[in-house]
Amino acid sequence: MTGKKDATADGPQASLPSHTDSRQPTVAGPKPRLGPTVIDVGAKGARTADAVIPKRAATAPPRPHELEPTKIRGSERKRIPVTIGDLSNLSPGATAELRQRALRLIETFVVEDATERGVVLWGHDLQSSYSDLVSQTLALVEADVLKRAADYIGRATELLGAIDVMAAFGVSGSDGVVGHYLKHLSRKIDTPEELDAARVELGQLVKLMGAALDGLLDHKEKLDRHMGRIDDLGNEVEAASLAAEFLSVHLRGTAPKLSQRFVERGLSLTQTVAQIRSGASMRQAQIEQPLRLVGAVQNVALVMLPAWLESIASVMTLAQIRKPTATEAGELAYKIGNILQQLKI
DSSP: OOSOOOGGGSGGGGGSOOTTOTTSOOOOOOOOOOOOOOOOBOTTOOBOGGGTSOOOOOOOOOOGGGOOOOOOOSOOOOOOOOOHHHHHHHOTTOOHHHHHHHHHHHHTOOGGGOOHHHHHTTTHHHHHHHHHHHHHHHHHHTOHHHHHHHHHHHHHHHHHHHBOHHHHTTOSOTTSTTHHHHTTOSSOBOSHHHHHHHHHHHHHHHHHHHHHHHHHHHHHHHHHHHHHHHHHHHHHHHHHHHHHHHHHHHTTTTOHHHHHHHHHHHHHHHHHHHHHHHTHHHHHHHHHHHHHHHHIIIIIIIIIHHHHHHHHHHHHHHHTTSOOOHHHHHHHHHHHHHHHHHTOO
């Protein structure tokens, strides 16, 4: 025997399966550990992982034409059937504009959403606005620009009424044209020195009134716009009253409580309309004084008074040479009376 061992006698080695024999049974043993997933990359670097890991399907948002309308359960809102003719029958004296406004109010009223509280507040905001406008009216007629102008006019009137031109120039007939203005004055301006001092102060007043004219005109425009807002608000309140009257009749059978509330609101709004309409003359009187004041400053204080001051300056210069005649002094006195008549505010 040689030194080589017999392959058949090599114990366990003879029973090991060949790695090339795929038909041999798998030997039981410990489970192998999981390794990383191998991703095959092609020659150009293109990934082929799609074959191993599938893509997550992307969810695209629905297109507008694919959307279905949202359905909400509830009762259908119906517009109250009303025509201009219905409102004409209810209020024959209402104007076309008033009926149109009332019609719009009724058409926007939704019976299904109506509550007692909402009906109680029907037109309440309009009544509150009227109260605010009344307060603003008082503030406008008592504005500082009007007070200053009134003070200027008052002082000019006082000075002109105290001037006795005839006496100042030593001409008889001091009880002439302006005599009735002088009877109630304890102090007269009847000397050349006093007349000259009055002339200077009147010139100052003319300048002050001229500077205040722009503010007065602006304020006049504010008053006009304010009164226009009150008149327009009166129309809105009247339309709300007419709409309330219609709704009270319309809801009488189906919603008696709401109908009664509309009756009450209609009466309240009607009273407000009456206040606005009856207060028109009072409001006109409230702005009449400021309007007269503006006219006095614009037409008299800035036109007639400067012309008189120029005339009195000429006569006073002439008085240094000779005594003015009664005609010259009387003409100045006549102009004073005319100015005083125009300055009555």
